[in-house]
Amino acid sequence: SILFLGDLMVGYGEFLENNRMLVPSGFVEEWWGQLLIEKLAAPQSASPVSSISISSERLQTLATNPLSTRPNAKEATEVSTKLGIPLHPSYTFFWDLIKPEELEYLRERIRAFSRTTEETILIPDDAKIKSLLERLCLPHRVEGGSLRIMEAETVILRSLFKPEAQEWLAVGSTTLERLSSLAGFPVKSKSPNYVGARMGRPEKAKERVMTPKVHCLFPTGQFGGTRRDIVEASKKLAVSLEVVDRSCPNCDTWEPRVKCPACGGLTVERFSCPRCGLLGPGVCKNCNVETVAYKNSPLDLSRILEEAGKRLGLGKIPDSVKGAKGLLNRTKTPEPVEKGLLRARTDVSIFKDGTIRFDSTNAILTHFRPGEVGLSIEKAHAIGYEKDMDEKPLVTPSQLCALEVQDLIVPEACGEYLLKASKFLDDLLSSYYRLDRFYNATKREDLIGRLVVGLSPHTSVGVVGRIVGFTKASVCYAHPFWHAAKRRDCDGASKSFRGCTPSAQYRDRVPTSSRVLREDMAGCASERGRESSSDPEQASGRRSLEHWFHASNRGPRPWPVDQLLQGATDHA
Ligand SMILES: [Zn+2]
Numbered sequence: 001s002i003l004f005l006g007d008l009m010v011g012y013g014e015f016l017e018n019n020r021m022l023v024p025s026g027f028v029e030e031w032w033g034q035l036l037i038e039k040l041a042a043p044q045s046a047s048p049v050s051s052i053s054i055s056s057e058r059l060q061t062l063a064t065n066p067l068s069t070r071p072n073a074k075e076a077t078e079v080s081t082k083l084g085i086p087l088h089p090s091y092t093f094f095w096d097l098i099k100p101e102e103l104e105y106l107r108e109r110i111r112a113f114s115r116t117t118e119e120t121i122l123i124p125d126d127a128k129i130k131s132l133l134e135r136l137c138l139p140h141r142v143e144g145g146s147l148r149i150m151e152a153e154t155v156i157l158r159s160l161f162k163p164e165a166q167e168w169l170a171v172g173s174t175t176l177e178r179l180s181s182l183a184g185f186p187v188k189s190k191s192p193n194y195v196g197a198r199m200g201r202p203e204k205a206k207e208r209v210m211t212p213k214v215h216c217l218f219p220t221g222q223f224g225g226t227r228r229d230i231v232e233a234s235k236k237l238a239v240s241l242e243v244v245d246r247s248c249p250n251c252d253t254w255e256p257r258v259k260c261p262a263c264g265g266l267t268v269e270r271f272s273c274p275r276c277g278l279l280g281p282g283v284c285k286n287c288n289v290e291t292v293a294y295k296n297s298p299l300d301l302s303r304i305l306e307e308a309g310k311r312l313g314l315g316k317i318p319d320s321v322k323g324a325k326g327l328l329n330r331t332k333t334p335e336p337v338e339k340g341l342l343r344a345r346t347d348v349s350i351f352k353d354g355t356i357r358f359d360s361t362n363a364i365l366t367h368f369r370p371g372e373v374g375l376s377i378e379k380a381h382a383i384g385y386e387k388d389m390d391e392k393p394l395v396t397p398s399q400l401c402a403l404e405v406q407d408l409i410v411p412e413a414c415g416e417y418l419l420k421a422s423k424f425l426d427d428l429l430s431s432y433y434r435l436d437r438f439y440n441a442t443k444r445e446d447l448i449g450r451l452v453v454g455l456s457p458h459t460s461v462g463v464v465g466r467i468v469g470f471t472k473a474s475v476c477y478a479h480p481f482w483h484a485a486k487r488r489d490c491d492g493a494s495k496s497f498r499g500c501t502p503s504a505q506y507r508d509r510v511p512t513s514s515r516v517l518r519e520d521m522a523g524c525a526s527e528r529g530r531e532s533s534s535d536p537e538q539a540s541g542r543r544s545l546e547h548w549f550h551a552s553n554r555g556p557r558p559w560p561v562d563q564l565l566q567g568a569t570d571h572a
C-alpha cells in the first residue's frame with residue numbers, strides 16, 4: 001500500500017489570496033541549514049563546533065547546500081548532539097503521528113532487540129510494531145517473521161532512544177517533547193499539516209462546439225427540426241422567422257446586409273412596435289414600448305440558399321447547414337448564409353460569437369526538440385530557431401531549444417481542426433470577400449509559424465500565440481509566461497483558442513476578444529511583409545509578443561486589414 005504521497009510546497013500567496021492564517025512549515029532541509037549556518041557563525045572560542053569530528057569544509061557545505069548535500073546518519077546525530085540543533089529532516093520520521101505510549105512501546109522493543117555488536121536491529125514482527133513503523137515512515141525490511149531496521153535508521157534510533165540506558169527519562173506531554181528530552185537534542189515535527197490530494201483532471205482536447213453543431217448564426221425557428229438544419233427548413237412551405245427587418249428598396253427583397261449583393265444599393269432597416277406593429281423608430285405611440293428592428297418575416301430560404309451558393313460559385317449546396325434556433329443579438333441580424341455554406345463544406349463549427357475554437361488543457365513547456373514536435377530544421381530556422389539552448393547553431397532535430405514565450409505546441413487534433421478552419425478562412429477570403437487566400441495550407445505542418453489567439457474562461461482578452469509544432473498529448477504546451485498572460489495556471493483547467501474570422505458585422509456587439517482578433521490579423525500582416533523587410537530582427541523571424549504588437553502599429557500594413565473590414569461592411 002502507499003504510505004505517503006510526498007511533500008507539497010504551498011506558496012505564501014495561496015494563503016494571502018484565500019485569506020487563511022499561515023500554518024507552520026514542516027522541518028525542512030533549508031531550515032536545518034539555516035540553524036547550522038547560525039552555529040557556524042558563532043564566535044570561535046565559545047563555539048562547540050571545535051569539538052566536532054566533521055571537517056569545517058564539510059559543515060559549510062552541509063549548511064549552505066542543504067538541498068543537494070545530505071549528512072550521513074552519523075554526521076546528523078553528531079551535529080545534533082554536539083551543536084544542539086534539531087535532528088536533520090532526512091532522519092526525522094513522522095513522530096507526531098504516534099502516541100506517547102506507542103513511543104514507549106517502540107523504545108522497549110528496540111532496547112530488547114538492539115545488539116551493540118550489530119549494525120542493524122532485527123525486531124520480531126507484530127501488528128503493532130509494523131503499524132508503528134509504517135505510520136512513522138521508518139524504512140524497514142520484512143525478513144521472515146522479523147522486521148529489520150537498516151544501518152542508517154539504527155544509528156538514528158540508538159541516538160534517540162539510548163537503548164543502553166536503563167531509565168525512561170522522557171518528560172513532556174507530546175510524543176515530540178518526550179522524544180526530544182530522551183534524545184537530548186530537539187526533534188522537530190516533519191509534517192505538522194496534511195492536505196488531501198486527488199489525481200489531477202485528465203487532460204483533454206477537442207474542438208469547442210455548441211450542441212448541436214452550428215455552421216451559421218442564422219435562425220431556423222420551428223422549421224429546421226431538432227438538427228436546426230437550414231437546408232431542411234428551406235424545403236418547408238411558408239417559412240417565417242424572427243429576423244432583422246431590412247430590405248433592398250430597389251429589389252424589394254429582404255436582405256440582412258447593409259449593401260444589397262444583387263444591385264449594390266444600400267438596404268434600409270425598419271423599426272416597428274413588437275406589439276401592434278406600428279412602424280417608426282423610438283417609442284410606439286400606442287403601446288409606449290421601444291420599437292425593435294426585427295419582426296417575424298416570411299423568408300424564401302431556398303432562394304436565399306441558392307443565390308448564396310451562386311455568389312460563392314459553389315456547384316452544389318451542402319446537404320446540411322446547421323443554423324441556430326433563434327438569434328440573440330439586439331437587431332436579430334443573421335450572418336450571411338454564405339458563411340454557413342462554407343463552414344458546412346469544411347466541417348467547422350462555430351461558437352455562439354461566431355468564432356472557431358478548440359479547447360485543450362494547459363501544460364507548460366520551456367524547452368523542446370524540433371524533431372519531437374514535427375518541426376523541420378528548415379522551418380525552425382525560418383521561424384527564428386537558429387540556435388539551440390546552448391547558443392550552438394541548430395543543425396539536427398534532436399537538439400534541445402528554449403521555447404520562445406509566444407510559441408505553442410498544440411495537440412495534433414487541434415492542428416487538424418485549425419487546418420480545416422484555415423481552409424474555411426481562405427474560402428471566405430477568396431469566394432466571399434474576393435481577396436487573396438491567406439493560409440494556403442494543405443497539411444498540418446503548413447500551419448507552423450501561424451498565429452492563434454489563446455482565450456481563458458472568465459477573462460475578456462485573448463493572447464496571441466504562434467504554432468511551432470504538434471504533440472500527440474491532448475494538451476497545449478506553451479511557455480509559462482504565455483499561460484500566465486492568459487491569467488491561467490496549469491492545474492488542469494482548459495482554455496480555447498481560435499483562428500480569425502473577419503466578422504466586422506458583429507464587431508460592436510461581441511465581447512472585447514474580437515478586437516484582439518483584429519490585432520491578430522495585424523500580426524499576420526507584419527509576418528507577411530517579412531520577406532522584404534531589412535530589419536534584422538524581423539528578418540530573423542525571432543520576435544517577442546511585444547514585437548508583434550509594435551510591428552502591427554508600424555507604418556502601412558501590407559495586409560489590407562482596413563480594406564478587409566471595409567469589404568466586410570460593404571457586404572454586410
Ligand atoms: Zn438590391
Ligand SMILES: [Zn+2]
Nearest residue numbers: 273276284287
Ligand atoms: Zn405599439
